[in-house]
Amino acid sequence: MSAVRMDGKALSAKVRGSILAETEELKKQGVTPGLAVIIVGNDPASEIYVRNKERACEQCGFYSEKYALPEETTQEELLGLIAQLNESPAISGILCQMPVPKHISEQAVIDAIDPKKDVDAFHPVNVGKIMVGNFDFVPCTPAGVMELLDEYKIDPKGKECVVVGRSNIVGKPMSMLLLHRHGTVTICHSRTQDLAEVCRRADILVVAVGKAGFITPDMVKEGAVVIDVGINRNAEGKVCGDVAPEVMEKASYMTPVPGGAGPMTITMLMKNTLKAAKLQNGIR
Numbered sequence: 572m573s574a575v576r577m578d579g580k581a582l583s584a585k586v587r588g589s590i591l592a593e594t595e596e597l598k599k600q601g602v603t604p605g606l607a608v609i610i611v612g613n614d615p616a617s618e619i620y621v622r623n624k625e626r627a628c629e630q631c632g633f634y635s636e637k638y639a640l641p642e643e644t645t646q647e648e649l650l651g652l653i654a655q656l657n658e659s660p661a662i663s664g665i666l667c668q669m670p671v672p673k674h675i676s677e678q679a680v681i682d683a684i685d686p687k688k689d690v691d692a693f694h695p696v697n698v699g700k701i702m703v704g705n706f707d708f709v710p711c712t713p714a715g716v717m718e719l720l721d722e723y724k725i726d727p728k729g730k731e732c733v734v735v736g737r738s739n740i741v742g743k744p745m746s747m748l749l750l751h752r753h754g755t756v757t758i759c760h761s762r763t764q765d766l767a768e769v770c771r772r773a774d775i776l777v778v779a780v781g782k783a784g785f786i787t788p789d790m791v792k793e794g795a796v797v798i799d800v801g802i803n804r805n806a807e808g809k810v811c812g813d814v815a816p817e818v819m820e821k822a823s824y825m826t827p828v829p830g831g832a833g834p835m836t837i838t839m840l841m842k843n844t845l846k847a848a849k850l851q852n853g854i855r
């Protein structure tokens with residue numbers, strides 16, 4: 572058997588279309604969602620993502636501002652810009668592309684963004700709300716995975732869900748979202764004993780480790796749903812995920828890389844930005 576390909580590109584196009592329709596309605600009420608994207612330094616991968624985000628803004632009818640700051644930017648300067656954007660009425664959402672250069676504290680940047688404009692949902696206030704299960708913004712990658720599961724009618728309720736990776740951006744919030752949907756969730760990481768054995772229990776396996784080909788067929792139960800959140804580049808410079816391609820033969824559903832979780836991540840950023848604009852203007 573070969574897995575059904577979970578098409579994040581197609582679902583993204585559909586969702587962006589409905590965001591655009593809603594944006595057009597909002598504009599009639601005098602509200603235009605606006606996203607500010609900040610990038611510090613020149614990491615080639617970050618530059619690609621930022622370009623994709625700008626394009627998504629256009630597709631959704633949003634206003635956007637891009638700030639490309641040099642590598643030498645001080646933390647003070649960056650926090651100054653964020654303070655300005657926090658006050659800007661044209662800006663509904665602020666995103667500072669991670670990673671930032673080493674001389675800048677990532678947490679200081681996250682803490683500086685007004686939680687109401689924190690469309691990444693990285694601010695401790697929003698992280699806390701996710702824990703409690705009462706949240707406005709959902710972290711983009713986990714939110715995209717949940718929409719993909721829904722699109723393919725995969726319900727985590729009661730299922731063994733194994734998340735490989737415990738990052739604040741993906742692993743931890745992913746686990747919470749699956750738990751809110753009544754999955755039985757296990758979080759694995761580099762110190763997990765017998766990782767293969769734990770992964771083989773999974774009905775839904777979500778992988779976010781950042782190592783090409785990390786998950787091999789022997790680690791996957793026949794018929795499992797496999798969600799690959801990894802974005803790596805192989806020796807030839809081609810984008811590939813954390814899951815070996817042969818896993819396709821064992822899984823029932825699987826996300827491709829590229830074209831799976833990645834495009835959905837950006838689409839969820841758009842969804843959060845639209846929501847921010849509505850909340851800031853008292854529109855439900």
Ligand SMILES: Nc1nc(=O)c2c([nH]1)NC[C@@H]1CN(c3ccc(C(=O)N[C@@H](CCC(=O)O)C(=O)O)cc3)C=[N+]21
Pocket residue numbers: 619620623666667668669670691711802810828829830831832833834836837
């Ligand atoms: N503040 C912040 N928020 C983020 O959401 C954030 C971040 N920093 N730093 C980096 C990670 C990574 N990330 C991706 C977004 C889109 C694709 C994406 O569009 N992928 C496409 C194309 C991949 C390619 O061609 O390189 C795909 O999978 O089909 C990938 C990765 C967002 N991140």
